[in-house]
Amino acid sequence: MDDKLLPENAKPFLRWAGGKRRLVPFLVKHIPPDFSNNNRYYEPFLGAGSLFFRLKPFKAALSDNNQDLIECYRAIQKRPDLIAKYLRQHLLNNCENYYYNMRKRYNKSPLSIAKAALFIYLNRTCFNGIWRVNESGEFNVPYGRIEIPPLPSKEDLLNVSQTLTKATIIHSDYKQVVKHVSEGDFIYFDPPYPPLNGTSFFTHYTKERFNKKDHAELASLVNMLNKKGCYIMVSNADTPYIRGLYGDTFNIYELEVVRWIRTDGKRYKVQEIVITNYEV
Template sequence: MKKQRAFLKWAGGKYTLIEKITQYLPKGDLLIEPFVGAGTVFLNTNYERYILADINQDLISLFNIIKKQPTQFIEDAKLLFTKHNNQASAYYELRELFNNSKNSYQKALLFLYLNRHGYNGLCRYNNSGQFNVPFGQYKTIYFPEKEIMAFSKKAQKAEFICAPYNKVMAKAKKGAVVYCDPPYIPLSESANFTAYYSIGFSMKDQKNLATLAEKLVKKDIPVLISNNDTTHTRNWYQKADIYLVETRRSISCNQQGRKKIDELLALYL
């Protein structure tokens, strides 16, 4: 099967690791993702149904709009992808419009614009819930029309919900498989850039996620979790089978931050 790219750029996206992730994903009728992100795992698996969740209301609203009206959305979004809008002054004006908008459709259009024009595919908010990713300074901007249409077609099998991970995992019944891609525990203090969303994911949450996985597997509901390979994660996931996957990080500006590192997959089966 040809790999399908997500229509959003996403720091920590799983496109390069998708073959290794799907290798360890158990079979089932339903895939539940409490941290759906850009949706790469969803796009590259073949479950009958999906429950895809995130705490980012802007992201979930965008997905639901594209599920229902992709053609109109593409037509309207293209109007933002102009040469004039690919400069810092226009970007910051549109970012301010996004932060002040109360219109969910307008916000969805602007979310895609900001995602494609902002720095490195980051999705980051300050403590006040304001999107604060700087301008990306790209010479050319790709408009992901084909990827939006592919996402919309696949989305007919999915339910998108905005909810915290614990409430999403509580929906799992026998026959479901749960894949968790939480905000990764940082490899160093300097690697811990500001929260992906205004609600942070704490060490307590990381530990609780492992506890919830242990409870689900006792009910014959398998769980696969991705994270960095650290002493903390090894300790949290000690009741799971651990598999290492090599990846290359590219968030850091310096060459040292782009080296190959090991991530782990923790399989509760």
């Protein structure tokens, strides 16, 4: 691992269900030992981008199927100062009534820098930081009753913008973005997990759902990319189905994490796995 990938000040600016902020130390221990800045880092299920912000690779292709999420990253990449200005206004006006008015505005607004700032505001003030949309693609999470939401500061946004300077940010299906990978590139797949004990709540990032067939297609793609000489890491739930998809071809590392379970509003320890095509 090249020393130039060591962390600086930029950090994730969103809360994201299934996000890897707390798991980054474990993930970093399992990145390819030989990966360097001469190659490209891919993260096709970007979300909050916790591993990207930890590694800060010089060459990165960041993508997600959530268009509003991607437009938010692009807005910060280009105009962090304006995003910060909008967020200050939201912070001053924050209350339950204001939240629901902004949620309604968000769902009716076209893509813009103002909408990108709303994306961050709603994400930071909604219940449990969950990003969920209905079948019509409308954000519908209730107010989280956070009097002073932890919105990113102007300095935070400037650091994020600087880190994103040379990144390619793409609104794309995960299959499309990895079509041009080369030998030595590092791809980190963090798909929506299959539901465990009612946690299907976590898979509603877009109006399209990620089901068992999608997980099988992802595993098939991983097998194909493995033949190209890429470094691959996959995070997923520890289930017999997921393990069966990757068989004996890949290395599987287990870890225990705490997740919030929708059915009773409590947090439980659940087993997850990290799958790689290389040894660490």
